Amino acid sequence: MTDSPEYLEKRAFYDSLLTIYGRKPVLEALEDLSLPVHKLHLATSNRRDHLIARLEQLATERRIEIAHWDRKGLSRISKNARQDQGVALDLALPHYGTAERFLQESQAKYELLALDGITNPQNLGMIIRSACAGGIDGILLPRKGCAQIDPLVIKASTGAVFKTRILRCDSLAATLEQFRASGAEIFGLSSHAEDTLSAINSDQPKVFVLGNETRGVGEAVARQCSRLVRIPMRNNVESLNVAVTAALISFRHQL
């Protein structure tokens, strides 16, 4: 390992790769000229039907490299042998990267969402869509314990996943600790909190942690929160959908 500029640049590029899979999502991505595509992966076991021919044609027209793999090789790339349908595509997304990198570059003022155990792909997609529209600066998405960016999530986000800074990390608790050390304030959303969202008036960078749909924020992650806050709710409603919570946080300066 070396930290030479070439190495860092290369690594940043690979960190920005998002691999999607499945025939329809890959076709749609190839047809969308605004998406920067890196490489098309095809299983050699694919029957060469109309759709595969169309994928190859689109890739050739767009001068995108095509790699052929046996079934096992392809599933190592898609990481989802059951649903990849023998097709995967690497997108090189400028807004897709790592929490680590964001911290290295980060500006004085930002607001992020951090997702802890958000397992429902519909919710993840809707969170990304709402947060992006509300102007959040990025979404911390751990590699484990959360739904991952897959065709369902892309669809539910109505494409917002391609415009939002998605920051991947391994352990969310450890990453939040780094953010805290760098001067960010970490707010855990909890319906049991005393303070409401509107009580926040600091100028520090902020990370809002959204927990699992039923269990809330996990213990290790909760320990990294400087403060718990809640959305003020009327009529004894006990909780909100997590994507609605994400929207209320992201839009709160603009309503």
Next chain:
Amino acid sequence: MTDSPEYLEKRAFYDSLLTIYGRKPVLEALEDLSLPVHKLHLATSNRRDHLIARLEQLATERRIEIAHWDRKGLSRISKNARQDQGVALDLALPHYGTAERFLQESQAKYELLALDGITNPQNLGMIIRSACAGGIDGILLPRKGCAQIDPLVIKASTGAVFKTRILRCDSLAATLEQFRASGAEIFGLSSHAEDTLSAINSDQPKVFVLGNETRGVGEAVARQCSRLVRIPMRNNVESLNVAVTAALISFRHQL
């Protein structure tokens, strides 16, 4: 027809009845002692299994009338022969009524949501949940062209449907005309509007019209809107989920 006080009272009671159906939703409703139940309806064709016995027992304990019907009679009550499973339940909800009645009683200041062509039950449930938590004063729900309150919607609302003033009406356009005549301002939500939500600064009662998930507000309804407004969106996101929009409207004074 007469307008005697007895008649009006009786009519208000029947307007407040919400009939739910299906074995699990009916069982859950009977087990929830906070729900005012009017009558249990059973099909005579039901096999008298453990669950039916449990429903009868709960109704007897709660001194709730049980009516028995042939299959056809029961489906007239449930209005959903395919999904009622031979079981229906009338809830007498104090917050469930008609737009007409709301107008007769209405106070000087209120904010309502009006739903035009919201066909997805998940979205309807989530709208009710978010609007209720945000403190909206009621939801105008036309009898046609929208999803209706059914077990799926009740579940998606996480029970908020029982705490929210649901105002039914026949034609939404005609009803909005009446609201306008009574002094309310009607705002149509549209992503193409010039003004944003935050530009609203009138003291009049307000009705916010949310349109169909893909087509937006219909023409006849749009004609009744005094003004179109939009939620300000960043990053070129084109639209928000309709339940997220409902939440942003309902919570906008509290964030």
